[in-house]
Amino acid sequence: MEQLIETALRLLATAWRKRWYALATAWLVCALGWTAVMLLPPNFEASAQLYVAADPVLTPLLRGIAINGNSEQEFNLLRQTLLSTPNLQHLIDREGLHAQGPGAREALVRRLRARVTVVPQSRNLFTIRYVGHDPRRAYNIIAGLVNIYVERASDHNQSDIDNAGKFLQSQIDYFHNQLKSLEARRAAFQAKYLELLPGSDGVSAVRASGARVRKLETELQDAKAEQALLASELAKTKPLLSETQAAGGNPALAAALANLARLRQQYTNSYPGVQAAERQVKALEHGPAGGGKSSYSVPVANPVYKALHLEILQTQTRILETTRALARAKVEHAKLTALARSAPGVEAKFINLNRNYGVLQKEYQDLISRREAMRIGAAANIDANQVQLQVINPPVLPRLPIGPNRRLFLVAVLVLGIGAGLGVGVLLGELEGRVRSEADLRGFGIPVIGQISDISPQSGVIMPALRIGIGGSLLLGVFGALFIATFIIGGLG
Numbered sequence: 421m422e423q424l425i426e427t428a429l430r431l432l433a434t435a436w437r438k439r440w441y442a443l444a445t446a447w448l449v450c451a452l453g454w455t456a457v458m459l460l461p462p463n464f465e466a467s468a469q470l471y472v473a474a475d476p477v478l479t480p481l482l483r484g485i486a487i488n489g490n491s492e493q494e495f496n497l498l499r500q501t502l503l504s505t506p507n508l509q510h511l512i513d514r515e516g517l518h519a520q521g522p523g524a525r526e527a528l529v530r531r532l533r534a535r536v537t538v539v540p541q542s543r544n545l546f547t548i549r550y551v552g553h554d555p556r557r558a559y560n561i562i563a564g565l566v567n568i569y570v571e572r573a574s575d576h577n578q579s580d581i582d583n584a585g586k587f588l589q590s591q592i593d594y595f596h597n598q599l600k601s602l603e604a605r606r607a608a609f610q611a612k613y614l615e616l617l618p619g620s621d622g623v624s625a626v627r628a629s630g631a632r633v634r635k636l637e638t639e640l641q642d643a644k645a646e647q648a649l650l651a652s653e654l655a656k657t658k659p660l661l662s663e664t665q666a667a668g669g670n671p672a673l674a675a676a677l678a679n680l681a682r683l684r685q686q687y688t689n690s691y692p693g694v695q696a697a698e699r700q701v702k703a704l705e706h707g708p709a710g711g712g713k714s715s716y717s718v719p720v721a722n723p724v725y726k727a728l729h730l731e732i733l734q735t736q737t738r739i740l741e742t743t744r745a746l747a748r749a750k751v752e753h754a755k756l757t758a759l760a761r762s763a764p765g766v767e768a769k770f771i772n773l774n775r776n777y778g779v780l781q782k783e784y785q786d787l788i789s790r791r792e793a794m795r796i797g798a799a800a801n802i803d804a805n806q807v808q809l810q811v812i813n814p815p816v817l818p819r820l821p822i823g824p825n826r827r828l829f830l831v832a833v834l835v836l837g838i839g840a841g842l843g844v845g846v847l848l849g850e851l852e853g854r855v856r857s858e859a860d861l862r863g864f865g866i867p868v869i870g871q872i873s874d875i876s877p878q879s880g881v882i883m884p885a886l887r888i889g890i891g892g893s894l895l896l897g898v899f900g901a902l903f904i905a906t907f908i909i910g911g912l913g
């Protein structure tokens with residue numbers, strides 16, 4: 421630490437010997453610097469604050485009903501592209517900014533982009549700022565940018581709605597024509613292959629005729645089996661009853677027995693009709709007309725035989741009708757089969773036509789719904805102001821400059837001048853090559869016996885210090901005058 425202090429004192433002593441050079445350098449640097457600072461042009465700032473937000477009541481109400489896109493994102497995109505080259509060129513033409521030639525116009529666009537800043541302050545709030553030397557020009561530029569943003573936002577919404585409406589209408593017309601064409605093809609196909617196409621139950625005529633043939637064949641087989649069974653029963657049944665079999669020649673008892681036999685062929689013994697017939701037979705057998713043996717010998721027709729014979733006739737009739745129906749069904753099935761073979765894949769083609777028609781119809785209805793939803797969204801944006809765009813703080817003509825900070829620059833120049841003066845004094849003193857102390861001699865390796873002090877008169881020290889003090893005071897006085905002048909100019913200037 422002592423060595424550092426000693427070095428500093430030595431350097432100050434060196435600079436003191438070159439004090440007039442140091443003072444001249446400080447004056448020169450400060451004069452040039454302060455002149456440049458005072459000649460700096462003032463800077464004026466113009467700004468505007470805008471607010472963009474969706475309507476808190478209308479937006480949830482229209483959710484799922486209307487198609488209006490994300491308007492806030494669209495406005496944010498407009499904000500981010502506000503300083504695009506087309507917008508700035510439009511601003512130059514609109515405000516009459518001077519730019520002669522393509523090169524000057526490009527340079528002006530770059531200067532505007534460098535001096536205009538768009539600062540988002542929150543999700544829905546942002547500020548546009550411009551800093552320039554001319555307050556009127558700064559105001560005009562910010563006012564022009566605000567107008568461009570508002571106009572672009574309005575035109576952007578309306579143009580988007582118009583473009584979307586034209587596109588949807590063109591698609592609706594296209595799908596409408598496609599549906600009409602496909603409907604005509606579908607109707608012609610149905611008329612040509614009506615017998616081969618599936619009906620309302622989804623079954624084609626060929627399959628239905630085949631199923632009818634199989635059903636009639638099954639019915640015919642069942643009827644023939646029933647006929648054979650009835651013929652077997654008829655062969656076992658006697659057509660006439662003898663006197664003994666006639667239950668003593670009682671016709672009522674014989675009829676009751678025949679009825680009982682017929683019922684037992686159809687039902688079980690627990691059937692109420694069978695039980696009632698048994699009770700009737702018992703009553704006739706024990707009744708006055710049923711007791712004892714009759715002496716009649718006249719034969720009686722067997723009613724069971726008659727019933728079986730009648731059922732056989734009915735079965736034969738059914739077999740005949742089924743055979744005729746089966747023949748007709750086979751002819752119809754053969755005809756449809758031949759037609760289907762002559763035009764293979766008819767059913768698949770019809771299913772494909774129906775599928776295409778269903779897809780087109782669904783797309784058509786969806787486009788209609790989207791067009792109506794777009795109309796509701798357009799009405800919400802234009803008529804009901806779903807998205808609110810407000811200029812919170814409009815631009816005003818700046819009166820006071822915001823810069824440059826001349827007071828700070830004056831202080832910086834003063835510090836720089838003093839430092840430059842000290843540096844020049846020390847540099848010139850070092851370049852002299854003089855030995856200033858015993859330590860310097862010892863540094864050369866020369867033996868030192870002693871040192872003799874130089875005692876100068878007091879007047880020889882005071883007068884140079886006084887003259888240097890006057891020069892420094894004048895320098896500080898000029899600094900103070902300039903510093904006060906900045907307050908007279910106004911602002912930070």
